[in-house]
Amino acid sequence: MSRKMILRVPKFQEPKRMEKSEAQRLWLLLKDAIVEVQHMNASTLSFEELYRSSYSLVIAKRGDILYTGLEEVNNHHTKNLLDKIAQAVDERFLIELNSQWQQYKLQQIMIHDILMYLDRMYVKEPQLKVFDLGMFKWKQNVLIHSQINDRLVRMLLGLIHMERNGEVIDGALMKSLIQMYVDVSLKEKETYKQEFEERFLLATSHFYKSESNLFITNNSCGAYLKKVEIRLIEEEARIKQYLDESTGPKLIKACEDELIANHMQTMIEMETGCRTMIQNDRFNELKLMYRLFQRVENGLVHLKNEFAGYVRNEGHKIVNQPENLKDPNALITSLIEIRNRFEKTLSQSFANNRDFINSVNTAFESFLNENDKLSESLALFIDKKLRGGFKDSNDQEIDVIMNKVILLFRFLSDKDVFKKFYEHYLAKRLLSGRSFSEDLERTMISKFKQECGNQFTSKMEGMFTDMRLSKDALDGFKNYLQTSVEMGKLPKIDMSVRVLTQGFWPTFPPHSCTLPPLLSQYCDLFTKYYCHAHTGRRIIWQTNIGTAEVTFRLPKKTHVLALSTYQMLIMLLFNDAEKLSLKQMAAGTSISFMDIQRSVKPLYSGKYKVLKRTPAVEKSKELSENDIFELNLNLKCKLHRIKFAATSQTDSEPERQHTRQRVDEDRKIEIDAAIVRIMKSRKALIHNDLIVECTKQLSSRFVPQTSMIKKRIENLIEREYLERFPDDRRRYRYLA
Amino acid sequence: LKNLFQNQKQEENHFDFEIICQQNQKAKQFQFKTHKSILSTRSQYFKSLFNSKMKEYQENKLILKDFSNSILSSILNYLYSGKIEINSENAVEILMFSSKYLIDELIEVSSNFIKQN
Numbered sequence: 001m002s003r004k005m006i007l008r009v010p011k012f013q014e015p016k017r018m019e020k021s022e023a024q025r026l027w028l029l030l031k032d033a034i035v036e037v038q039h040m041n042a043s044t045l046s047f048e049e050l051y052r053s054s055y056s057l058v059i060a061k062r063g064d065i066l067y068t069g070l071e072e073v074n075n076h077h078t079k080n081l082l083d084k085i086a087q088a089v090d091e092r093f094l095i096e097l098n099s100q101w102q103q104y105k106l107q108q109i110m111i112h113d114i115l116m117y118l119d120r121m122y123v124k125e126p127q128l129k130v131f132d133l134g135m136f137k138w139k140q141n142v143l144i145h146s147q148i149n150d151r152l153v154r155m156l157l158g159l160i161h162m163e164r165n166g167e168v169i170d171g172a173l174m175k176s177l178i179q180m181y182v183d184v185s186l187k188e189k190e191t192y193k194q195e196f197e198e199r200f201l202l203a204t205s206h207f208y209k210s211e212s213n214l215f216i217t218n219n220s221c222g223a224y225l226k227k228v229e230i231r232l233i234e235e236e237a238r239i240k241q242y243l244d245e246s247t248g249p250k251l252i253k254a255c256e257d258e259l260i261a262n263h264m265q266t267m268i269e270m271e272t273g274c275r276t277m278i279q280n281d282r283f284n285e286l287k288l289m290y291r292l293f294q295r296v297e298n299g300l301v302h303l304k305n306e307f308a309g310y311v312r313n314e315g316h317k318i319v320n321q322p323e324n325l326k327d328p329n330a331l332i333t334s335l336i337e338i339r340n341r342f343e344k345t346l347s348q349s350f351a352n353n354r355d356f357i358n359s360v361n362t363a364f365e366s367f368l369n370e371n372d373k374l375s376e377s378l379a380l381f382i383d384k385k386l387r388g389g390f391k392d393s394n395d396q397e398i399d400v401i402m403n404k405v406i407l408l409f410r411f412l413s414d415k416d417v418f419k420k421f422y423e424h425y426l427a428k429r430l431l432s433g434r435s436f437s438e439d440l441e442r443t444m445i446s447k448f449k450q451e452c453g454n455q456f457t458s459k460m461e462g463m464f465t466d467m468r469l470s471k472d473a474l475d476g477f478k479n480y481l482q483t484s485v486e487m488g489k490l491p492k493i494d495m496s497v498r499v500l501t502q503g504f505w506p507t508f509p510p511h512s513c514t515l516p517p518l519l520s521q522y523c524d525l526f527t528k529y530y531c532h533a534h535t536g537r538r539i540i541w542q543t544n545i546g547t548a549e550v551t552f553r554l555p556k557k558t559h560v561l562a563l564s565t566y567q568m569l570i571m572l573l574f575n576d577a578e579k580l581s582l583k584q585m586a587a588g589t590s591i592s593f594m595d596i597q598r599s600v601k602p603l604y605s606g607k608y609k610v611l612k613r614t615p616a617v618e619k620s621k622e623l624s625e626n627d628i629f630e631l632n633l634n635l636k637c638k639l640h641r642i643k644f645a646a647t648s649q650t651d652s653e654p655e656r657q658h659t660r661q662r663v664d665e666d667r668k669i670e671i672d673a674a675i676v677r678i679m680k681s682r683k684a685l686i687h688n689d690l691i692v693e694c695t696k697q698l699s700s701r702f703v704p705q706t707s708m709i710k711k712r713i714e715n716l717i718e719r720e721y722l723e724r725f726p727d728d729r730r731r732y733r734y735l736a
Numbered sequence: 737l738k739n740l741f742q743n744q745k746q747e748e749n750h751f752d753f754e755i756i757c758q759q760n761q762k763a764k765q766f767q768f769k770t771h772k773s774i775l776s777t778r779s780q781y782f783k784s785l786f787n788s789k790m791k792e793y794q795e796n797k798l799i800l801k802d803f804s805n806s807i808l809s810s811i812l813n814y815l816y817s818g819k820i821e822i823n824s825e826n827a828v829e830i831l832m833f834s835s836k837y838l839i840d841e842l843i844e845v846s847s848n849f850i851k852q853n
Contacts (some may be wrong), residue, residue: 047790048798051781055836113784120838 018060026053027065031073033114037107038077047114055117063122070115074134078104078141086147094155097148098176101138105183108134132186139184139191152177153196157203164207164234175242182244189246197247201254204235208258216263220272222285228259228292252295261296268306278310278345286349300355307350308359311342315367319374328377329384336404339364365411375414376656378405379421382444386429388436398440406447414702415452416670420663422448423459424506430467431498431545438464452700462504470498473530480529495522499530499539507662511544513565514590516572544595552610552642554633561610562643566591566599571610574631579614583625597623602644604629608637667702671712674698676721679734687713687730754797755812757805766805768812778815781837803833814842822849 030053033045057066081100088096112119112131119130128136142148156177159169181192208231216224235255239248267289268274277285293299318324318338324331342360350356368374382405390398412418429435442464449457474497515523527539546565550572551558563571569589573580580588586596600623604611612632674697678690685693691709698704713732716722725731751769758765775782785792792798800808807829814820820842822830827849834842 042788042790043794045790047785047788047792048800050790051785052802052836110788113788116780116784116838117836 018057018062023057023060023062023065026057026062027069029053030057030066030114031069034070034073034111037110037114038073040103040107042110050114051117054115058118058122063118066115066118067122067127070111070130071133071137074137075141078137082142082145082147085142086145093151094173094177097152098173100142101180102176104134104138128186135184136186143180143184144191144195149195153199156196157200160200160238161203161207163238171241178242178244189244192244197244197250200243200247201250204251205254205258208255209262212259212263216266216270221267221270221274221277221289222272222282224263224267225285225288225292229288231255231259232292256295260292260299264293264296264299264302268302274303274306275310278307281341281345283345283348286345287351290350290353300353303350304353304356304359307345307356308363311338311360312363312367314338315363316370319367319370325373328373328380331373331377332381332405332408335368335408336401339404339407361411364408365413368408368411369413372414372417374408375412375418376421376659378408378412379418379425381405382422383425383429386436386441386444387434390436390440398443402444402447405444406451409448410451413699414663415456415700416666416702417660417663419456420506420659420666423463424659426460426463427505428545430463432547459504462501466500466504467498470500473497473499473533476533477526477529481525490521491518493518493522495519495526497526500542502540506659511592511595512590513543513569514588515543515569554635559635559637559639560641562641564599564644566595567603567644570596570599570603579628579630581626581628582623585629586625593625600629604632606644608635608639608642610635610642667704667708668712670698670701671704671709672716675709675712675716676734679722679732682734684725684731684733687732690732752796755808756797756799757803757808758799759801759804766808768808770812774816779837779839781839802836803829807833811839811842820845822846824853827853 030050033042033050036042036045054066057063081104085093085097085100108131111134112129115130123129127133143152156174159174163169178192178196181196182189185191185193212224212228215227219227232252232255235251236248239245239251243251266273274286274289276282277289290300290303293303315335315338318331318334321331321334324334346352346356346360385401390401393401409415409418426441429441435441445457445460448460477497523541530539531537543565548563548565548568550561550563550568552561552571561567561571566589569591570585573585573588577584582593582596582600585591585600586593589596591599600611603609604613609632611629614628614630671694674694675690678693678697679685682693690713691706694709695704695706713722717724717732720735722732723735725733751771753770753772753775755768755770756765757768772782772786776786777783785798803811807826810820810826810830811833820830822845827846830842831846831850833839834846
């Protein structure tokens with residue numbers, strides 16, 4: 001306590017409340033100065049002196065005199081200005097208003113600077129800050145005065161209207177006057193919004209409503225879109241040039257509503273509109289349309305639906321065109337073409353928008369599954385390509401085509417049907433040695449594998465393995481023959497055998513036939529050799545898919561005929577007979593009559609006729625058992641080797657039926673497996689849930705029919721895998 | 737930046753503004769040569785003073801009456817260098833100066849000093 005304060009307090013005393021007369025003197029000094037400032041005569045005043053006066057008043061607790069005085073001076077001044085400005089006529093009005101405003105603003109800054117101490121230390125909410133007070137007085141006495149406000153807004157809007165019609169206006173003047181509304185707004189630009197923005201937006205909507213209605217009726221959609229784009233760019237520029245940036249989104253919204261949203265339906269439907277653009281691949285116009293529609297709510301939905309609708313329609317036409325139904329190659333080629341076309345539209349016009357792509361895909365899915373032709377057509381298309389259709393394409397082109405095939409494949413709901421057909425044709429290609437390139441075959445298969453997994457391609461790969469192993473087996477057989485004792489007794493023939501693992505290959509309907517004794521002996525030899533090398537295996541001969549070469553000696557010339565095994569058997573019969581009926585052929589070969597018909601047909605009705613029908617009948621006439629054939633000894637052909645198709649390139653209807661049947665058989669097994677899997681994990685389930693669950697599980701392979709699932713459930717109940725609940729017949733229980 | 741200011745102060749040339757300290761008519765005048773650019777970046781008061789284009793701006797001269805020469809010297813030093821030594825001798829006057837001219841940082845530093853002592 002004894003410690004002495006060493007802090008000196010020189011002239012620092014609590015300031016006394018100043019005498020009223022002294023305060024008045026200081027205020028008058030300041031008032032004069034403010035008036036000088038308002039008359040732009042400030043250069044002789046001492047800033048420090050004025051600052052000190054305001055400081056002194058405030059610390060002497062006389063800030064109120066200063067503040068109320070300031071309010072009065074501003075009030076008075078602005079009222080004077082109003083008269084001056086209101087008197088100005090026509091364009092002078094805006095110029096006068098603007099120049100007064102600019103001066104006023106500068107003065108207010110200066111006044112604020114002088115009275116900085118008052119502003120910082122005296123003014124408290126809800127009092128206005130010194131500068132805001134000035135702004136408020138201007139607003140109250142000038143801007144929103146009835147003599148000014150309406151006149152000003154009308155003139156501003158008039159100028160904007162003129163500019164929209166292509167005239168040049170004074171942008172700087174506009175900016176300054178419009179900014180004035182913002183400057184006098186105390187919070188959230190309320191004066192600007194109330195007095196100017198609202199009316200401006202209304203005028204904008206009005207302007208574009210009438211302009212767009214007029215323009216769109218007199219111009220093409222493309223021209224209209226360009227016009228809209230230009231208008232939007234202009235309005236963006238207008239925001240930057242003289243509007244407050246807060247108006248930007250509202251202005252653009254108003255324009256978009258009038259120019260785009262209100263005319264979307266028209267732009268889609270009009271003669272030169274969206275539909276025509278899509279039809280004619282007008283990518284640039286569509287791109288513009290996409291860009292503009294994107295700006296408005298639900299705009300893209302309209303465009304997307306229109307596009308998807310068009311895609312579906314085009315696809316529907318293609319898959320139902322009679323020519324395409326007959327020609328799988330044409331069908332798939334057209335599908336790939338439209339796919340390419342729409343992909344181009346998607347990328348060039350629609351920015352590869354996900355939604356658009358998805359809806360196009362959905363459209364493809366729907367029309368590709370409209371009829372069940374597509375699985376087979378696609379398999380046939382690839383068949384043709386792999387039989388040599390790729391000959392003239394380079395690797396890249398081949399890859400593109402294969403990827404398109406995969407793409408179409410992806411849309412198929414019955415992938416198992418496709419798989420069956422694909423295996424069928426693959427088997428035929430391999431067995432007839434007609435595959436163009438094993439590499440390409442494998443590439444294609446690896447693509448399916450990528451898409452669907454191992455299970456999908458395991459059989460196909462098995463076929464390739466069989467082909468390789470067959471070659472080894474055949475080599476072994478040839479060696480065996482050379483060392484074999486029996487060999488010496490038999491004339492040498494060139495026989496080629498392929499060993500196919502059952503299960504990998506499509507099951508060919510079993511046929512029997514009588515082979516010539518020599519061939520038959522060879523077959524026995526092979527069986528002997530093979531079963532010796534691979535104990536436990538059984539060989540079933542599938543003669544119906546074999547081929548043979550037969551020497552055909554005519555009086556003047558010798559030909560080699562490339563025939564199917566059956567055709568060979570038929571032709572061999574003619575070694576011992578001149579004329580044979582179909583019935584006799586069937587009897588001599590033990591081939592079914594249907595196969596006889598099919599085998600004979602190319603021999604007498606193709607380009608080179610080695611058989612002739614006696615007596616000659618109309619070609620088109622159906623064959624009957626008693627039709628008689630003889631060798632055509634007058635055959636004229638320059639070729640030495642003549643090739644005959646065993647059957648027509650596409651499969652006959654019964655074979656197709658057969659493939660279908662096999663698919664159905666496989667499906668039953670798959671459905672059974674799925675039901676058992678589901679029930680095993682769920683134990684008990686209501687009928688409908690089981691159907692839904694089952695369909696979901698199988699959807700990657702095919703879409704099962706509900707009736708089929710029902711049948712399988714019944715079947716499983718019979719086989720006592722499931723049972724119905726006695727009290728609720730719609731529920732099933734799994735029986736372990 | 738502060739070094740830059742200090743260098744500028746030492747630099748004899750380029751002074752463009754004079755501050756005169758004269759506490760009363762009879763007292764001795766002290767002159768401080770300064771730079772407008774520095775003062776106006778460091779103090780809102782000086783910035784406004786120059787912007788006003790009033791007498792001080794026209795004459796490139798400011799006369800201050802309320803403060804002693806040593807205080808003014810410290811303050812100017814502070815404006816140039818950002819450093820100031822506050823002691824019991826000058827604390828109150830620095831507080832008064834900085835309150836009047838609204839130098840927020842100095843108000844805080846000097847009033848803290850006074851409270852602590």
